[in-house]
Amino acid sequence: MTVNVNPADFTFFEIKQLSPMIGAELSGLKLSGDLPDAAISEIRRALLEFKVVFFRDQHELTAAEHIAFARRFGDLEIHPATPKGQEDPEILRITHDETSKGRENAWHSDVTWRPEPSLGSILRAREVPPFGGDTLFSCMYAAYDGLSPAMKEWVSGLTARHDIARVFAGRLNKSIEELHAQYPVLEHPVVRTHPETGRRALYVNTAFTDQIVGLSKKESDWLLAHLYTFAAVPEHQCRFRWEAGSLAFWDNRACQHYAASDYFPQRRVMERVTIAGDRPFFDPER
Template identity: 35%
Template sequence: MAIENIVSLPEVLKVTALEPTIGAEVAGVDLKKPLSPVLRDQLKNLLLKYKVLFFRDQYISREEQLAFARNFGALYEHPTTEKNDKNLPEAHLILAEQARQLYGDNVKGRWHTDTSWLLKPTYGAVLRPVSLPELGGDTVWADSALVYRNLPEAVKARIDDLYVVHNFKPSLDKVDYNYPIVSHPLVRTHPETGEDALFINFSMFPSILGWTPEESRELTDYLLKEFSNPEYHVRFKWREGSVAFWDNRSTLHYPVHNYGDFPRVMERVLIADDDIPHRVRPAKAG
C-alpha cells in the first residue's frame, strides 16, 4: 500500500485509504467504548470523505453495535427484517436464507441502497458478521457520485430531472405494513458534501416516473452496467471482528453470493436520516 494512502490523525486514528474515492480502513479506535465528541466528529468527517469505513478486530456485541451507531443519529427499526432480540428491534439480521427464498437457487447479489422505498431513506448503516463462510461472502460498495460524474454529458442531460420509483410494497404487504409507493430524484445532491450522485435500487424493480416499462428498463439496464464497472468499487473481505459503516446517501452496495448453501448471517443497524434536507438541484436552463 502506497504510503500516501495512509493518513494519521493526531493521537487517535490511523486511516488507510483503499481506493481513490471510496473505502478506508480505520485503526486506533475501540468500538466497545463510548466515543468522545471529537472522535465521533472525526469518524463522521472520514465517512463523508471515504463513503464507507472498515474496522478490524472489533469483537463487539449487539448492544455495542447499537451504541456505536447511535453516535451518528437516531436508529431506524426496519419493518420486514428478522430480529435476533425483540427487545433490541433496531438490530436486524441479514440472512442468506431469505435471499434464497426471494430469488431461488440462482441467488446472486443486487446493487442497492438501503430503504430507498422510504420518503426519507436512512442516512447510513453499521454491519457486523454473525456467521461467515470459510471463503466468499464479500461485500462490494460502489461510489454512486463517481458513477454519475463519469456518465456521458448527453446521458446526464437526459436523466438529471428524472424521478425513480422503488417498489417494496410486496414485502411490506406480507407484514401488513401500510406505506405508499414514493418517488425520488434519480440524481440527488448529497446534503453535506454537495456531490451529485445516482440514487437507484436495482433490487426493487426501479422504474422511471412517467416512462413506459420498456423505456425504464432500457435506462436502468444501462445504469446497472455502469455500476458494475470495477473502477467504481471497493471490495471488503469479511472476517470475524470486522465492522463496516457506510453512508447510504453516496453509495450502493452488493452482497456477493458465492458460498453455496452456507447459512451466512450478518447483523445490521440502520441510522435514520437527520433533518438536513437534500439540496434542490437547479433546473436546467431553457
C-alpha cells in the same frame, strides 16, 4: 472524483485506503468504549470522504454497544423484517446457511422505498464462511461522473418510483396491497444531491427502483438498464473480505453495495443497525 485525504488529519485511527474511489479501513480504534465526540467527528468525516469505512477486530462489542455507537450518528430506524417482540429491534439479523441462500446479491441502496431513506448502516460480522461472502461497494458519485454531459443534463431533471414490493412481496407475511398501504410507492430524484458534501450521486438501484416518471415502460426500462451499469464498473468499487468481529459503516446516500452470495451452503451471520436519513433532493445549483 477520487478520494484525496491526508491521513495526518486524523488522530484517533490510522487509515488504509482500499481503492481510489471508495473505501478505507480505520485501525487502532475500539468501538466498545465511550468514544469522545472528537473521535465520532473524525469517523463521520472519514465516512463522508470514503463513502464506506471498515473496522477490524471488534470482538468485544456487545449488541447494546453496537446500537449505542450507531446512535452517535443519528436516530435509528427499525426494519420491517425485524421479528416483532425482538429484545433489541434496532438490530436486523441476517443469517444464511444451508437452509437459506443469500439474496442480497444485487447492486442496491437500502430502503429507498422510505420517504427518508437511511443515512447509512453499520453491519457487523458474527459468523463468516471460510471463504466467500465478501461485500462490494460502489461509489455513486463516480457513477454520476461517468455519464456523458448530455445524459447528466437529462437525468438530473428526472424522478423515479421506488417500491418495497419489488423485493419484499410475499416475504413479510403481507400482500402487495398491504405493503403499499403501509409503505406507499415513492418518488425520488434520479440524481441526488448529498445533503452534507453537496456532491451529485446517481440514485436509482436494481432492487427498489420501479420506473422513471414520465417515460413509457419501454423507455424507462432502457434508461434504468443503462444507469444501473455504472454501479457495476470495477473502477468505481472496493471489495471487503469479512472476518468475525469486522464492521462496515457505509453512507447509503453516496454508495451502493452488493453482498456476494457465493458461500452457500456455508453459514454467514450478520447484524445491521441502521441510521435514519433525510428526504432525497436534487439541487441544480450545486
